[in-house]
Each structure stands twice: as C-alpha cells, then as structure tokens.
Amino acid sequence: MHEETPKVKIISLVIACSASLLIFFLLYTLSGFQKSKYFSDEHKAANDYGELLRFEVDRELNSLLFISNGLSSYLTVYKDELDPEKINEILKDLWTKAEHVKNLGIAVGYKLTYVYPLIGNEKVIEKDFREIPLQWKKVKLAIDSREGVLDGPLNLIQGGKGIIYRYPVFIDDKYWGILSTVIDTDSFMNSAFKRVKDKRYTFAIRAENKEVFYGDPALFKHKGIALIQSHLPNNKWELAIENNDLKLPLYFLVLDVLIPILSLLTGLALYYYVKERFRLTSHSLTDSLTNLPNRRYLDNKLLEASSDASNNQQMLAVMLIDVDYFKHFNDTYGHHFGDEVIKRVAKLLQLKIRNSDTLSRMGGDEFVMLIENLKAEKDIILITTKIIESFQAEQVVLDKNIQITVSIGVAINSPNENADFKALMRNADEALYMAKGEGRNRFKFYAK
Ligand code: GH3
Numbered sequence: 001m002h003e004e005t006p007k008v009k010i011i012s013l014v015i016a017c018s019a020s021l022l023i024f025f026l027l028y029t030l031s032g033f034q035k036s037k038y039f040s041d042e043h044k045a046a047n048d049y050g051e052l053l054r055f056e057v058d059r060e061l062n063s064l065l066f067i068s069n070g071l072s073s074y075l076t077v078y079k080d081e082l083d084p085e086k087i088n089e090i091l092k093d094l095w096t097k098a099e100h101v102k103n104l105g106i107a108v109g110y111k112l113t114y115v116y117p118l119i120g121n122e123k124v125i126e127k128d129f130r131e132i133p134l135q136w137k138k139v140k141l142a143i144d145s146r147e148g149v150l151d152g153p154l155n156l157i158q159g160g161k162g163i164i165y166r167y168p169v170f171i172d173d174k175y176w177g178i179l180s181t182v183i184d185t186d187s188f189m190n191s192a193f194k195r196v197k198d199k200r201y202t203f204a205i206r207a208e209n210k211e212v213f214y215g216d217p218a219l220f221k222h223k224g225i226a227l228i229q230s231h232l233p234n235n236k237w238e239l240a241i242e243n244n245d246l247k248l249p250l251y252f253l254v255l256d257v258l259i260p261i262l263s264l265l266t267g268l269a270l271y272y273y274v275k276e277r278f279r280l281t282s283h284s285l286t287d288s289l290t291n292l293p294n295r296r297y298l299d300n301k302l303l304e305a306s307s308d309a310s311n312n313q314q315m316l317a318v319m320l321i322d323v324d325y326f327k328h329f330n331d332t333y334g335h336h337f338g339d340e341v342i343k344r345v346a347k348l349l350q351l352k353i354r355n356s357d358t359l360s361r362m363g364g365d366e367f368v369m370l371i372e373n374l375k376a377e378k379d380i381i382l383i384t385t386k387i388i389e390s391f392q393a394e395q396v397v398l399d400k401n402i403q404i405t406v407s408i409g410v411a412i413n414s415p416n417e418n419a420d421f422k423a424l425m426r427n428a429d430e431a432l433y434m435a436k437g438e439g440r441n442r443f444k445f446y447a448k
C-alpha cells in the first residue's frame, strides 16, 4: 500500500462525496422543514386575524339585527292598536339611535307601507316585493323559513348599495309582514374593522354570489391566503386574508447559498483527511523506500506468527538478510545509488517469497523474511540457496554494472517448543554474524 494510489483516491472521493451529499440532504431537509414551519406559522397568524375580523363583523351586525327583534315584539303586542303615526315615531326613534342604517321599512303583507326616513326613499314606498325579482327570492326565504335573512350587499332601488336584513313578522301564527333594515355597507364595514386594522394583513370580503364588495377582488386569486367563512343569518360571506409579511426572511436565502457551499467544503476537507489517514496508516506500517512492510509491521506479525506456531505446533523460520559491503555502494556512488541498490535487493527478494511469507525491511541494508508453517528444515535450505543464487548475476543499477551479494542468518523454531520471536530474532542475528564472519555471500543456520 503506497500513498496516492488511484484506489486510495477513489475511496477518499467516494467517502467525501457520500458525506457531502448526506450533509447536503440533511441540511436541505432541515431548512425545508424550517421553511414550511415558517409558512405554516404565518398562515396560522393570518387565519387568526381572519377569525378576529369575522368576530368583529358578527359583533357589529348583532346590534343591528336586534332592531328587528324589538320592532317585531312591538308589532305583535300592539297588533290591535297599530296606528301609522305611532309606527313612524318608533321607526324614527330606532333609526336615530342606530348606526349605519340607511332606512328602516315595514311591509304589511308584501307591500312596503312604512319607510323611515321617507326623504330619498319615496321610490320604494308601496312597492310590492313580489314585483322586485332581485329581492323577492330572499324575502320569500325569510317568510318560508320564518327566520331573518341577510341579503346583499346589493343595488338598492332608491340608489346606492346596501345590506338588507329581512325579518318576517308572524302574528297569531299568521304571516303579517316583513321588516327591513337597510345597512350602509361602507359605513358598516369601516366601523366593524376600525379597531382591528393591521398593516401586516390585507383582506377582502365576497358575498355568496362571489362578488367582492370589500377590498381588492384579486386577493382571492393569490396563493397562500387564509380563507374564513362568516356565517350570517341565511347567508355566507367569505374573507380572504393575506399576510403581507409572508416573504422568506433573508436568513433562509443565506442558508440556500450556504448549504451547498458547506456541503462541498465538508466533502473537500473529508477528501483530504481520508487521503491523509490512508497515507499515515500506510506509512506507519510500510517502508517508504521499498514499499515493503517495515519493522513495526514485522514486530506485530512476529508476535502473531509465533503464537500461531505455538498453538498449532508448526515450524517457524526467521531469515535475517543483510547486503554485503553495502557501505561501499554508498561511498563509491553516493547515497542515492545506495537507495537504488536497496530497492533492487527488495525486488529480488520479493521474487523468492510465497504468499504466506512476509518480507520486511528492518532498516539500512537489512531485511527479514518470516516463513510460517514450514514443513521441513530442508525447505528453508532450498529457499536460502535460491536467494543466494539469485544474487549471483550482475545487476544494472542506474547504468552501472554491479555485483550485489547478501549474507543470511536463519533461526528456526521447532514445532514442539514455544515460539519466542525475540529469541528467534536474536538467534538469526547471531547466525548472520557467523555468515559474515565466514566470508559473506552465504547463509548460516543458528546452532545452539
Ligand atoms: P557488512 O557486509 O558487514 O554488512 O558491511 P556493510 O558495509 O553492509 O555494513 P553495514 O551493513 O553495517 O552498513 C549498512 C550501512 O547502510 C550503514 C548506513 O550508512 C547505510 N544505510 C542505512 N540506511 C540507509 C539508507 O536508507 N540508504 C542508504 N543509501 N544507505 C543506508
């Protein structure tokens, strides 16, 4: 394993990309969740405001509806002594006290008999409701249902717009007539909402026939508006409320930009971090000159191998291989040349190992070959002979023909004794010393 192999790059890239994407989706989902919470809170605020408006409409209307109740009671109680003058007096009194009322009318049967004030309303006097198709429907509904009916806003016969409250009067269970309270739409609306005006909201109201009579009709087509229904006597109005503050706060926009940047930066940092980790781990166990396992790796491996050998009663061999007169290469051709010689030695030794063997560089010109599960001593003789032989041919290193030889010290752990890797290393070193002493370019077995 060496630094910056394509494999390491790909693994680092995959880890970094996955983490980057994960962070992106996580942050994106979180921010989306926050956004929808923000919108839902704002929408709820608009809804609450709508409820307040509806309450104000109901409140303002109730006081007007009671006029009819009172008048109806009067007519029922004094049914036998009704006189036009008294009725007009009562209408005047009620009209003076009431706010937003354009006029009050009483139809005896179906014809409007009394109207107060008369001035400006002369046109309607003596009108028969059955001959006013636009109004008859609601008048009939009031009579049939025996309940008050709110009609409008609608165009009035006498001109202008108004909301009309019709209240049927039944005396002795027989239809007697109808009371009309004509309400000035603008005055009513302005009064109803004067206490609850709020610049943060825009609203509009439409009647049952979908005609918008208050506010901007386009509001009903806007997205994200709150819709509230106001239930009136036999009528329904619909309120559309828009939250003017419903603009995404700046920090959401900043987040939209920051999230991809943050995810990318995390990915990038992770890429270099993972690559560095790979480099460090591979470095800590690998010799950087030859890419062979280093002494640290070997120490662990020896520990493992000697315990395996003891447990399974197997033979274990340690070969210490040292280049002969290596200093000479350094001294003659320089340190760099010496390095190339070490690399060549590593390569030649690598050709001689099996998959189950471990070749490592101890440092300097010294290598260790660990041979596990050795079947017989003669096998090791075969390997060492082959190694010595492989160095007999001249080598070309950096355009120089040189002769490299090695000396080998071998220590074997027999299957019936507990393997002690420290002792093995010591013995192999002793054997190597002997090989050197006997003239080099040879192998020596440790003998007790
Ligand atoms: P001997 O036959 O007794 O082994 O003689 P030698 O000259 O090989 O002596 P020895 O093994 O003791 O010397 C190893 C030398 O290798 C000592 C040191 O200067 C040199 N050396 C150690 N590490 C490196 C290295 O990484 N590169 C190079 N070029 N030289 C190194």
Ligand code: MG
Residues within 6 Å of the ligand: 322, 323, 324, 325, 326, 327, 365
């Ligand atoms: Mg040497």
